[in-house]
Amino acid sequence: MPGFKDIIGHERIKEHLQKAIESNHVSHAYILTGEAGMGRKSLANAFAMTLLCEKGKNEPCMQCHACKQALSGNHPDLIYLTHEKPGSIGVDDIREQIHDTIMIRPYSSYYKIYIVDEAEKMTVQAQNALLKTIEEPPSYAVIMLLTTNQESFLPTILSRCVQLKLKPLQDSVIKSYLTGSLGIGESKAEVYAAFARGNLGRAIHLASSEEFQLMYKELIHMLKHIKDMDIVELLFYIKRMKDENLDIYECLDFMQLWYRDVLMYKVTQDINLLVFREEYNTMKEMSAASAYDGIEMILQAIDKARIRLDANVNMELAMELMLLVMKEN
Numbered sequence: 001m002p003g004f005k006d007i008i009g010h011e012r013i014k015e016h017l018q019k020a021i022e023s024n025h026v027s028h029a030y031i032l033t034g035e036a037g038m039g040r041k042s043l044a045n046a047f048a049m050t051l052l053c054e055k056g057k058n059e060p061c062m063q064c065h066a067c068k069q070a071l072s073g074n075h076p077d078l079i080y081l082t083h084e085k086p087g088s089i090g091v092d093d094i095r096e097q098i099h100d101t102i103m104i105r106p107y108s109s110y111y112k113i114y115i116v117d118e119a120e121k122m123t124v125q126a127q128n129a130l131l132k133t134i135e136e137p138p139s140y141a142v143i144m145l146l147t148t149n150q151e152s153f154l155p156t157i158l159s160r161c162v163q164l165k166l167k168p169l170q171d172s173v174i175k176s177y178l179t180g181s182l183g184i185g186e187s188k189a190e191v192y193a194a195f196a197r198g199n200l201g202r203a204i205h206l207a208s209s210e211e212f213q214l215m216y217k218e219l220i221h222m223l224k225h226i227k228d229m230d231i232v233e234l235l236f237y238i239k240r241m242k243d244e245n246l247d248i249y250e251c252l253d254f255m256q257l258w259y260r261d262v263l264m265y266k267v268t269q270d271i272n273l274l275v276f277r278e279e280y281n282t283m284k285e286m287s288a289a290s291a292y293d294g295i296e297m298i299l300q301a302i303d304k305a306r307i308r309l310d311a312n313v314n315m316e317l318a319m320e321l322m323l324l325v326m327k328e329n
């Protein structure tokens with residue numbers, strides 16, 4: 001479990017939470033919204049640990065009894081809501097684990113903290129049960145709802161919580177973490193950062209994902225030779241990627257980044273602006289061989305393929321239509 005200082009980015013949220021602690025204005029209910037991998041849990045844990053820490057500073061000391069208990073997952077005043085049904089958090093979960101226990105004073109700390117992960121899974125009844133608690137919480141209670149989608153909450157819940165939204169990190173922040181802390185090479189880090197769209201967890205996952213490495217190799221090979229391959233060969237490629245369980249949407253994202261690079265090079269002739277800097281020679285060739293509107297058509301074809309997949313059009317057909325545009329432009 002990290003402290004605030006170990007969390008990359010999210011400065012505004014860290015500052016908000018630390019100031020709340022310093023000025024003794026901790027709210028009873030928070031909502032942390034962000035994609036999986038962005039750091040909601042890290043922020044919630046850092047906040048909880050700081051509140052429980054015996055040193056009473058704006059960072060957990062990691063040394064005191066409370067910090068050690070929290071680190072080992074055994075702090076009696078830090079409660080993580082669990083739920084039996086994977087798809088939903090029901091009214092009984094909220095009643096048994098929050099409503100019925102919150103009036104019991106904290107064991108060893110001033111605060112008693114509840115963390116509800118995947119809070120978007122609360123049913124309406126569960127939210128109404130929670131609302132009763134949030135409306136009249138005991139002074140020591142802090143409830144943190146972590147979610148990917150705060151639209152799923154009742155307006156009455158939203159209005160009683162401090163809402164904190166995690167923003168995507170800049171590519172440069174992610175890149176420097178990958179090169180600095182994980183020792184990943186510059187050019188690969190550039191690709192992971194572009195691919196992760198501001199989500200550090202996703203970037204770290206990609207960097208260690210065998211599937212992604214495989215997709216990277218296969219797609220680069222395919223894109224380099226796309227004009228020499230006939231459509232049957234190309235479809236065979238796609239089919240094999242599907243058999244290897246590669247995410248077809250990720251493949252589309254990858255191709256989009258690739259052709260954005262082709263376009264970028266055509267416009268700027270500047271290698272430093274490319275994501276696929278390692279493929280500089282290919283970018284040079286491809287951007288010379290394609291017209292502006294041809295590259296635009298390819299980018300549109302990739303968007304269209306995504307829309308077709310969303311609409312449950314047969315995968316091979318959607319890919320074939322897109323690959324034909326790629327071949328011809």
Ligand SMILES: [Zn+2]
Pocket residue numbers: 052053054055060061062063064065066067068
């Ligand atoms: Zn401590």
